[in-house]
Amino acid sequence: MAFAFGLAAVYMLNGISIWMGTIPVDLPKINSEDEVLFIFPSTARDASRFYIPKEGEIINGRDLSVYEEGGYIESCFAIDENELAGCLRQREAARRFIFDHWAERRRGYIQVGHPCVDCSPVDHIFIEPGSDGEFRIVITLENGAPPRTQEGVRVKFRRANKEEKWRTTNSARILVFVDQNGKEIDYF
Numbered sequence: 001m002a003f004a005f006g007l008a009a010v011y012m013l014n015g016i017s018i019w020m021g022t023i024p025v026d027l028p029k030i031n032s033e034d035e036v037l038f039i040f041p042s043t044a045r046d047a048s049r050f051y052i053p054k055e056g057e058i059i060n061g062r063d064l065s066v067y068e069e070g071g072y073i074e075s076c077f078a079i080d081e082n083e084l085a086g087c088l089r090q091r092e093a094a095r096r097f098i099f100d101h102w103a104e105r106r107r108g109y110i111q112v113g114h115p116c117v118d119c120s121p122v123d124h125i126f127i128e129p130g131s132d133g134e135f136r137i138v139i140t141l142e143n144g145a146p147p148r149t150q151e152g153v154r155v156k157f158r159r160a161n162k163e164e165k166w167r168t169t170n171s172a173r174i175l176v177f178v179d180q181n182g183k184e185i186d187y188f
Contacts, residue, residue, distance in 0.1 A: 058124050058140050058147060062109075067126070070097045070110030077115030088171065095157070095175040095188060098137070101127040102155050105135050112188055114167065120144075123188065137177050139186055150185045152177035160187075 073094040076087035094110055101108035108127040113120065121143035130136040130153075137152040160174045164187060177186045 058142060060140070060149075062126065062128075064109060067107045067109040067128070068101065070094060070108055070125075072111040072122075073113060075113040075115045091171065091188075092173075095173075098125060098127060098175060098188070099155055099157070102135055102137060105129075123186070125188075139177060150177070151179065152185055153180050154178040 073091055074087060076084060076091060079087050091112075094112060097108060097110055100106075106127070107129075108125075110125050112123040112125060114123065121141060124140040124142060126138040126140075128136065128138065130151075134153065137155055138149060139152065140147050140149045154177075156176050156178065157173055158176055160171055164174055165171065174187045176184050177188075179185045
């Protein structure tokens with residue numbers, strides 16, 4: 001019996017210590033049908049466990065009004081079978097958008113999504129003149145870490161290997177970005 005009273009005393013003292021440690025907060029009154037009040041951290045960056053780029057960090061001072069917009073191209077990974085052919089056509093059209101803008105020396109901007117269940121990586125691809133006047137491809141990867149930027153000076157089409165086919169959702173032909181040393185730096 002003493003043991004039972006001892007356990008009850010511990011629970012009671014624990015409850016009192018919790019009650020004594022609380023600070024009353026007067027929440028504002030709201031007028032709403034549901035009477036629901038949401039309280040958020042000051043920014044999305046504070047609430048996210050992933051890195052969220054600051055406004056303009058991806059754009060990096062570019063005036064997007066002078067770029068032709070290519071839109072956002074989804075990853076075709078794990079897409080419904082009925083929609084797969086259309087998705088693959090959109091990705092091929094995005095490759096043509098990038099290649100044609102580079103070949104014709106026209107500014108362009110397009111966002112390309114890649115397969116990832118929990119990180120949703122997106123390549124922000126800018127086709128633009130460099131400081132020397134030659135056209136280049138600037139690829140900024142946004143993937144939950146600080147953005148990583150690479151620069152290519154040439155693009156070309158080639159056949160995809162096994163891993164590249166998986167990443168590009170079974171595309172036989174991929175667009176490759178080549179740096180100033182002739183090294184392939186990325187592909188889509």
